[in-house]
Amino acid sequence: MVDTVTLRVTRYDPDVDDEPRQQDFDVPLREDWVVLDGLNYVKDRLDGSLSYRWSCRMGICGSCGMMVDGEPELTCGTFLVDHAPGPVRVEPLANFPVVRDLVVDIDDFLTKLPTVSPWLVRDVDAPVDGGEYLQTPAELDEYKQYSMCINCMLCYSACPVYGVDPDFVGPAAIALAQRYNLDSRDAGADARLDVLNQPEGLWSCTFVGECTTACPKGVDPAGAIQRYKLTAATATLKSYLLPGGRR
Numbered sequence: 001m002v003d004t005v006t007l008r009v010t011r012y013d014p015d016v017d018d019e020p021r022q023q024d025f026d027v028p029l030r031e032d033w034v035v036l037d038g039l040n041y042v043k044d045r046l047d048g049s050l051s052y053r054w055s056c057r058m059g060i061c062g063s064c065g066m067m068v069d070g071e072p073e074l075t076c077g078t079f080l081v082d083h084a085p086g087p088v089r090v091e092p093l094a095n096f097p098v099v100r101d102l103v104v105d106i107d108d109f110l111t112k113l114p115t116v117s118p119w120l121v122r123d124v125d126a127p128v129d130g131g132e133y134l135q136t137p138a139e140l141d142e143y144k145q146y147s148m149c150i151n152c153m154l155c156y157s158a159c160p161v162y163g164v165d166p167d168f169v170g171p172a173a174i175a176l177a178q179r180y181n182l183d184s185r186d187a188g189a190d191a192r193l194d195v196l197n198q199p200e201g202l203w204s205c206t207f208v209g210e211c212t213t214a215c216p217k218g219v220d221p222a223g224a225i226q227r228y229k230l231t232a233a234t235a236t237l238k239s240y241l242l243p244g245g246r247r
């Protein structure tokens, strides 16, 4: 087995470069090294100016997403040996503006996310001395899958709809709306539905399913969106059929 592998890294300095370019770096090919280890080797030993994000190195913080050989991946969970003999292409996440090198601007997601109220909405807050809002294990299971999202943006990078329609609220925001809709302590589902039962909400999704394939946490945003569409269609139908129905 060769003992080095080439990382073909996208570089972009907006103060100097007209457009992104590639730069090759040879890094050790160790069995236990992930792509992030290779980038850290470059940063520590070869070129300290390389810019990229990471924090936890254990698939929790969601900050290390990049394109690896054309696929959106968490670089802390993507082993170099699986991409040998290389060169291994490391690029910024697709569908986002590039700030510098491998760092992308996710302000669009951060602007859209609060529009779906991704927190517990209560009609009336119980007094603190009343204790916790209790939940059964079955009630927890209803939404637990959607609560695993780490906001890594791999699903947005994989989504062909978001790639052509930046108004689409996107897979993770919708999955997070479902996370709270399905929580027995929440009363915000109607307000979220008003936001998402729109062309740029649920109905932009054409169920390509790439978001679910890309998700490293098993959230299944595509499934969440289809389930939500059923809820939205039922609510719309009721609003026309029932007297005083919700519109």
Ligand code: SF4
Binding pocket: 148, 149, 150, 151, 152, 153, 154, 155, 156, 171, 172, 175, 211, 214, 215, 216, 217, 218, 219, 220, 221
């Ligand atoms: S749904 Fe999955 S891929 Fe999308 S941001 Fe959340 S964890 Fe990442």
Ligand code: FES
Binding pocket: 054, 055, 056, 057, 058, 059, 060, 061, 062, 063, 064, 065, 074, 075, 076, 077
């Ligand atoms: S460094 Fe935190 S998810 Fe990869």
